[in-house]
Amino acid sequence: MASEKNVYRLQGLSCTSCAAKFEKNIRQIETVEDVQLNFGASKLTVAGDASILQLEEAGSFDGIKVFPEKQRLPKQHIPFWKKRENQTTIASLLLLLAGNGVSTLNGEDNWLSIAFFALAILIGGYSLLKEGLRNLSKLEFDMSTLMTIAVIGAALIGDWGEGAVVVFLFSVSEALESYSIDKARNSISSLIEIAPSTAMVLRNGKEFEVEVEELQINDIILIKPGQKIAMDGEVIQGDSSVNQAAITGESVPVHKTLGDEVFAGTLNEEGSMQVRVAKLAEDTTIAKIIHLVEEAQAEKAPTQQFVDRFAKYYTPAILVISLLIMLIPPLLMGGVWSDWFYKGLVVLVVGCPCALVISTPIAIVTAIGNAARNGVLIKGGIHLEETGQIKVVAFDKTGTLTEGRPEVTEVVSISGLTETELLQQAASIEKFSQHPLASSIMRAAEKLPNGLLEVENFQSITGKGAKAILDGRLVHVGSPNLFRELHHLEESLEHQILELQQQGKTVMLVWSEEGLDGMIAVADQVRKSSMTVIQKLHQLGIKKTVMLTGDNQSTAAAIGQQLGLSEVKAELLPHEKVEMIKSLGQYGKVAMIGDGVNDAPALATANVGIAMGGAGTDTALETADIALMADDLEKLPYTIKLSKRTKQIILQNISIALGLKVIALLLIIPGWLTLWMAIMADMGATVIVVLNSLRLMRS
Known part of the structure; x- marks a missing residue:
């Protein structure tokens, strides 16, 4: 019998190495059978029996807080100067400046300057040193361990000032990285907060305010002007303009009247309505979007899989090289122990793969979140990457290139x-x-x-x-x-x-x-946007645009000529569409775009299946790799452009992460690279990679 799985949301998960350690700590709990940690969505799935107290204990090294999935995370509005880590960082800076001032006046070996530097290390690096020493005792080599070795090593060779600089820079970089990752995660947290947590329900002629989780199918909820709609349902009384941008990305409000479908999280702008609840809270369209986006952010893209494999061998190699630099020159070449020990520490610090490991997932998380806010649901990093490599786009006719209402x-x-x-x-x-x-x-x-x-x-x-x-x-x-x-x-x-x-x-x-x-x-009238979309696709490097339809040849040819399509294939049965998708593969990767119902086999066969009008259509959400939530073809060029831009940023990130390390390692040979410069190169690369990825929020 399979163990029950419990899902939790996390607060305070700051870095990929912290996530890996947190997951490892949970696995060591005897009653836990399996654990899956989604770093991008800051979400945890545990199979077995573990209390929230035990889970928080496993993440105490990073101050991780654990909440049940359905509980809304408390908003943290702590002023900058009241955060303990910021207070210790500022104190460390002041002590570092004091130490530098004293050493400038009285010399570097002055006991007062050493005292200031030592206090800067202890106050600013208390958490770092505590975690690093604990890891060192277990022979676990992560960023905290490497920084701790570097700081202690600097103190052992009498370079207290440099040790203090390392602690301060590490604290600043950690704060910047944590802030940037939180910004990237906002795409998910903002989605979670879209739908209201309570609704006004009408029962026995009386109004009651209840939690949305308590609502049942066929309950009648009241929606007043200016309120957000709490549940998916059908309008049974009243009419109004509803802003559906949160679900479909549409900027223009949609008029809703008797019998129309409405979605949880959308905004009622004008009139009052009564809505019959059609789905439970966990089955609403917004709940499905959140779930699919979180799953997508957890799925590793091909580039990320390669980087992870590379890092697996890269990190041990750096540790071995660092050790060899410390030992071989003094033992075999008569080198000075302190000089080569210092160079070994520098290699250890500069070689840390933090920036490389985070280069891909942070870009994927940001891009998928941005797409979701714009009404495009991308169901995984692999689909995001493949969309940018598409060379052929095959369209269904009815409801895709045309209005679908003949x-x-x-x-x-x-x-x-x-x-x-x-x-x-x-x-x-x-x-x-x-x-x-x-x-x-x-x-x-x-x-x-x-x-x-x-x-x-x-x-x-x-x-x-x-x-x-x-x-x-x-x-x-x-x-x-x-x-x-x-x-x-x-x-x-x-x-x-x-x-x-x-x-x-x-x-x-x-x-x-x-x-x-x-x-x-x-x-069937051709969509006004179809011709513009076809032109944009050709500008984006799409080689062929093909229409696949069951309609007759003459009708299809007339529409194809009107839109400027490369090719038209008409009078096709569903299995013939599948064969056409396979044959189009000779020109490169193929995307198929249709309504997600009649075109399900062709969508599944294509390299990327894209469904039109995914909002409220379960088949589209389940069948396609990408769902355009609004019935808007304009989102197709946007999605391809976002994919290409994401790929560019991932390659830039990898180049930055490796390039800075190569330059830094070369500077070690003539002895130009100091310990504080090494940490600047490493943590600086991490911060640059994260900030570069955040540019995708504006795509």
Whole structure:
């Protein structure tokens, strides 16, 4: 029997090495069977039995606080000067300046200057030295251990001033890194705070304020002007403009009225509404977004996997090199022990892989968080990286490049039936069909004076049409291809059908055993943004833009030409779309964008599957690698651009992390690199990498 898993949110998790140590400490708790720590989301999953007290004890070295997942983290508003770590850093700086002042006046070996430097080390580096010595006793070599060795080593060779500088710089760099990482995590914490924690519910004619976790499906909640909607649901009374930017990234409010769907965390701007709750708190769209974003931030991108493998061998190599530098020259070459011991300490400090290890995850966390705020849900670092390498974009037509709401444009009667009678026959059959074109006929038939006819023996003909018995006659509604399979189509009618299809319209024929009754033309309007999006994609380096549709060749070709697509493939069944995605792979990585329902197989086959209109659509959230939460194609170029920019920043980060270390290591040879310069190179690289990654928040 699998152990129960408990999920917690963390406060105070400051660095990747601290996260690794925290996870290791938890694993050592006897009652814990497994543990997963998500550094980006600051989230912990524990299998087994462990109290919050035990977990906080495991993270006491970093002051980590643990809270149940559903509990909202308390907001910390501690003034800068009241934070203990900042107070000790300032005290360390003042003592360091005092020591430098005394040594300038009375010489470096003056007992008073040494006392000032020693106090600066003890006060500013108390936490560092405590943790470092504890790690050293267990032979655990992390940043705290290396800094402790460097400070003690500096004191042993009488360089107290340099030891004090190391402590001060380390404290400043740790504070900057912690602040920067918290900024990157704000994308998640801001999402968590979007939805209100309470709602006004109407029960037995009375209003009650309750926690959202207590709400049940079909409860009625009241939404007043200016309030945030607490739960996903359906409007049953009232109407209003609702700002859905938090969920979909749409900047323009959406009008909601009777029967419309609303989402938790969106803002009711004008009128009052009553909403019937459709989902429990843990199943709302915003809850799913938060969960998927956190999972995505935990998933390692290919670049990160490579860096982690590299660091695994790099760190021990640096330790060995440092030891060899300390020992070989004095033992075999007559070198001075203090000089080479000092150089070994410098190598140890400058070689620490902190900046390298954090170079990728901090960029991924920031980019995925930024995308979520803009209504784009990216389900992992691997998908974020691959999107920037896309060379082919394949589009579904209906609902992606077009509005997805086809309308009847022509009703042409060929037999003795009137246009109204022809539409009545088609609508009577299509009432039972699930095809998108059926809905357009039903909308056109809403105002028929005599309503619909009685239908017997309805049968759907997959991908081609439908048939049924109306008033004792077998009547078909279907594509021209279906008619051709059963009957001969006159040349004049072929010409009329082709003419309508070349205008981008889909033609459906209506016929009975007596012959062809007429035709109905339906057109799906192209999205206003589609042409601009196609142009932007080509500018971003996309080689081919392809439309894959089940519609007829002439209609597809007309739309493809209008939009400037590279290629159009029409009259495709779902399995044929999959084959097309595979064949397009010869041009490079392929992205498929569709509605996430009918296109699920093609989305799964593509290197990157992108679903349109993910808000409220469970299939889109589950099937696709990326979900555009609003029904907005403009988000596609934004997503590709963000991916490319993220890749650039990751490469910049790796170059900074390794480049500064190479330069610093070369400076050791002539003896130009001091201990404080080494820590500046190491911690400076970490801070630069983090700040560079935060630029993605503005992408």
